[in-house]
Amino acid sequence: MSVRIESTDGIMRAKLSGEIDHHLAGGMRTALDEAILREKPRALLLDFSDVSFMDSSGIGLVMGRYRLMNESGGEVEVVGASPQIRKVMHLAGLDKLARFS
Amino acid sequence: MKTSNSMKLVFPARSVNEGFARAAVSAFVSSLDPTVEELVDLRTAVSEAVTNCIVHAYRDRDGDVCVTCRAYPERRVTVTVKDRGCGIEDVHKAMEPLFTSMPGGERSGLGFTVMENFCDRVKVRSVPGKGTCVTLEKRFKDLR
Numbered sequence: 505m506s507v508r509i510e511s512t513d514g515i516m517r518a519k520l521s522g523e524i525d526h527h528l529a530g531g532m533r534t535a536l537d538e539a540i541l542r543e544k545p546r547a548l549l550l551d552f553s554d555v556s557f558m559d560s561s562g563i564g565l566v567m568g569r570y571r572l573m574n575e576s577g578g579e580v581e582v583v584g585a586s587p588q589i590r591k592v593m594h595l596a597g598l599d600k601l602a603r604f605s
Numbered sequence: 606m607k608t609s610n611s612m613k614l615v616f617p618a619r620s621v622n623e624g625f626a627r628a629a630v631s632a633f634v635s636s637l638d639p640t641v642e643e644l645v646d647l648r649t650a651v652s653e654a655v656t657n658c659i660v661h662a663y664r665d666r667d668g669d670v671c672v673t674c675r676a677y678p679e680r681r682v683t684v685t686v687k688d689r690g691c692g693i694e695d696v697h698k699a700m701e702p703l704f705t706s707m708p709g710g711e712r713s714g715l716g717f718t719v720m721e722n723f724c725d726r727v728k729v730r731s732v733p734g735k736g737t738c739v740t741l742e743k744r745f746k747d748l749r
Contacts, residue, residue: 525627526656527620533711557627557645559652560719564711588645595722596715 507535516545521554524562536569546578550602553584562589563596570601581605610636610676618663618670618688626655626672633674634682639745646723647684647743653716654686654739661706662690662737680745685738692733700729 508519518536522528540548548569552558570580580602585593593599612633616622627648634647651672658670673685693699699706700721705714720727724741731737 523624525620525623525652526660527623529711557648557652559649559656560713560715561656561711563713563715567713568711588642588649592649592719595718596713 507532509535509539511539511543511545514546515549516540516543516547517549517551519551519554523557524555524565525557525559526561529561529565533565533568536565537572540569540572544576544578545573548573548578548580549583550580551583552586552589555585555589558589558592560592560596562592563598566593566598566602567596570598579603608675608677612674614672615669616672618659618668618690620656620659622670623652623655623659626670627652630672630674630684634676634745637676637680637682637745638748643743643745647682647741650720650723650727650741650743651684651686653719654684654741657716657739658686658688658690658737660712662688662692664691680747682743682745684741686741687736687738689736692735692737693729693731694733696729696731 506521510517516539520532550566566582573580582602582604614629616625630651631644631648655670668688668690671687675683698704700717702718703714705712720741724743726742728740729737
């Protein structure tokens with residue numbers, strides 16, 4: 505599991521990799537929240553292109569970050585999610601909250 | 606119905622074993638040659654069922670999770686995930702989308718919804734104070 509974070513011009517790109525389940529989501533959440541609170545980006549790009557598996561723990565991960573970004577009027581965009589990951593996100597209606605590309 | 610093959614795993618309810626349980630079930634059913642989508646659907650459902658045992662059934666105490674996989678003729682498989690944890694008072698309520706007994710945490714309350722959407726059938730038997738048994742059933746499409 506890893507989270508690689510890069511920021512430019514108020515846009516934070518977080519590249520997640522590995523499998524997102526209950527065991528690993530906690531570490532990703534901490535890494536993301538620390539960076540968001542420190543840098544206060546206006547947009548967060550969650551890059552799922554290297555995520556090989558995700559269960560509903562990933563829904564909590566995206567929704568929680570959406571809430572955090574929303575508090576300061578920021579946006580969340582999900583990029584690179586595989587069809588299977590999109591299927592899980594779709595069940596939760598995440599496609600109505602975050603932008604997908 | 607007579608099973609063609611079966612396997613049984615028992616492991617402690619620790620979150621590090623969630624990935625192990627998914628991998629073991631995937632390896633067991635791979636001889637049936639499911640599609641990638643069918644395999645990931647089942648892996649995801651198993652992950653939800655095992656996570657429920659760890660997060661809810663045992664909370665912070667120790668206990669074992671027992672996963673039994675059975676393959677039947679006509680490419681039908683069942684995965685039973687059983688714990689001896691706290692049990693569920695109201696199974697119908699627990700299965701409602703977005704219901705969570707842990708509001709404020711980051712559990713989305715969609716575990717059973719994922720299981721029901723990614724499997725053909727989900728059966729839950731639970732006795733408060735004794736434990737829960739979740740059976741996931743999936744039929745893989747015929748091979749061409």
